[in-house]
Amino acid sequence: QKEVEQNSGPLSVPEGAIASLNCTYSDRGSQSFFWYRQYSGKSPELIMFIYSNGDKEDGRFTAQLNKASQYVSLLIRDSQPSDSATYLCAVQQGTALIFGKGTTLSVSS
Amino acid sequence: DTAVSQTPKYLVTQMGNDKSIKCEQNLGHDTMYWYKQDSKKFLKIMFSYNNKELIINETVPNRFSPKSPDKAHLNLHINSLELGDSAVYFCASSGGASGGPTYEQYFGPGTRLTVT
Numbered sequence: 001q002k003e004v005e006q007n008s009g010p011l012s013v014p015e016g017a018i019a020s021l022n023c024t025y026s027d028r029g030s031q032s033f034f035w036y037r038q039y040s041g042k043s044p045e046l047i048m049f050i051y052s053n054g055d056k057e058d059g060r061f062t063a064q065l066n067k068a069s070q071y072v073s074l075l076i077r078d079s080q081p082s083d084s085a086t087y088l089c090a091v092q093q094g095t096a097l098i099f100g101k102g103t104t105l106s107v108s109s
Numbered sequence: 110d111t112a113v114s115q116t117p118k119y120l121v122t123q124m125g126n127d128k129s130i131k132c133e134q135n136l137g138h139d140t141m142y143w144y145k146q147d148s149k150k151f152l153k154i155m156f157s158y159n160n161k162e163l164i165i166n167e168t169v170p171n172r173f174s175p176k177s178p179d180k181a182h183l184n185l186h187i188n189s190l191e192l193g194d195s196a197v198y199f200c201a202s203s204g205g206a207s208g209g210p211t212y213e214q215y216f217g218p219g220t221r222l223t224v225t
Contacts, residue, residue: 034213043199043216044152086150095140095203095212096165099152 002027006100019076023089032092033072079107113217132200141183142201
């Protein structure tokens with residue numbers, strides 16, 4: 001059973017801080033990785049995807065991938081209260097996505 | 110314009126009934142999916158269709174039957190509903206660029222099914 005592991009949290013950070021979300025995966029052959037944000041009662045919203053080792057930046061978000069260590073992370077700089085949500089890590093398996101159980105982020109003002 | 114839409118948004122029904130959820134995408138994507146998100150918020154793949162062909166069929170009771178009349182639509186029919194079927198069901202679609210490595214998926218708003 002291919003697995004994606006995330007710390008369920010909650011991860012609490014003050015406004016303006018950097019939030020660091022981590023994810024590990026079991027399938028060493030995985031190629032593509034995704035971060036989704038899900039607000040309570042809403043559908044998952046794609047934030048970023050990454051498939052090359054290293055960092056990928058998009059605005060306040062940076063995804064980091066280390067295939068040798070089988071982990072993916074998401075950094076959120078200058079965290080805002082509006083970033084408070086559950087962040088889902090997903091790993092591509094064929095054409096499907098295998099999701100972790102999500103990390104709940106709480107940003108306090 | 111809504112990219113991936115689902116109807117109904119809420120569905121409350123009694124055990125033993127049969128119900129359907131409809132999904133439509135206007136993104137021109139070839140692949141569509143059904144996911145189930147349980148009360149613990151765990152999101153799990155159920156089915157996937159590519160150009161109307163079933164390509165993923167996870168371990169799901171055969172009371173669940175997906176149907177894709179065309180590549181823009183994927184419906185989910187559930188027979189003999191049980192209490193444990195209560196969940197949020199999300200439809201998603203992806204373009205899966207031919208030969209590309211990534212299948213970014215875009216989700217519909219979800220259908221909250223409550224079985225009483």
